[in-house]
Amino acid sequence: MAQPLTLDNVSLALEGRAILHGLTLTAQERRIGIVGRNGSGKSTLARVIAGLHAPDAGQVRLFGVDVARDRKAAIRTVGILFQNPDHQIIxxxxxxxxxxxxxxxxxxxxxxxxxxxxxxxxxxxxxxxxxxVHPLSQGQKQLLCLMAILAMRPRLIVLDEPLSGLDIPTRMQLTRYLERVEAHLLHISHDPATLAGYDRVIWIADGRIAQDGPARDVLGAYIADMERLGGMDDISDLAG
Incomplete structure (x- = not known):
């Protein structure tokens, strides 16, 4: 039986910069979280898993479908919910x-x-x-995008920080809608609280898997490292 998610040595560079480095994993859990700092490669990985970016090397398979090569099968298999619904609604x-x-x-x-x-x-x-659509609030637009995806009945939905920037009541309401989704969820976030109840969490750092396992273990280690970094001054560092 094909696994819901398989990454086989997936690498990708964009504009000459390496973003993902040889990611390999197999996952069958229904609720998987991916956590990491801004710029860690999370959103790029989300797009690769959804088939929107083809990897430079390696392969992504969802329920046996190579989403980069078989786009017809991919649209029946995976949907993606972006952080900003205005980038999704057309x-x-x-x-x-x-x-x-x-x-x-x-x-x-x-x-x-x-x-x-x-x-x-x-x-x-x-x-x-x-x-x-134009009078809808941000939360209503996000719900519209979710309904549009669910109407297509994909087997896996990638959530690329869809709760970011929403107020607390709207986050709570959208979370309740997500909890009723029967499809597999792969939720990308930099906020550990969002992923606390998930079956498995994968921590991405610099385009590599830093840790992978039960949510409590991975999020505990992630929070400790973020607090360590918060005591430093790496915000002063310039890229390159």
């Missing part, structure tokens, strides 16, 4: 935004319209049907 109405992914799966307009109705009904948002 249509002016709720219906069009959700329907787009369904038509990419080959559904007719009538089938996609039914899919839109069903996902809005499932989330108790039937009154959003026909609504314009």
């Amino acid at each position: 249509f002016p109405t709720v219906d069009e935004e959700i329907a787009f992914g369904l038509t990419q799966l080959g559904q007719s307009k009538a089938e996609a319209a039914e899919g839109v109705r069903a996902i809005l009904q499932d989330f108790g948002k039937a009154h959003w049907q026909g609504a314009a």
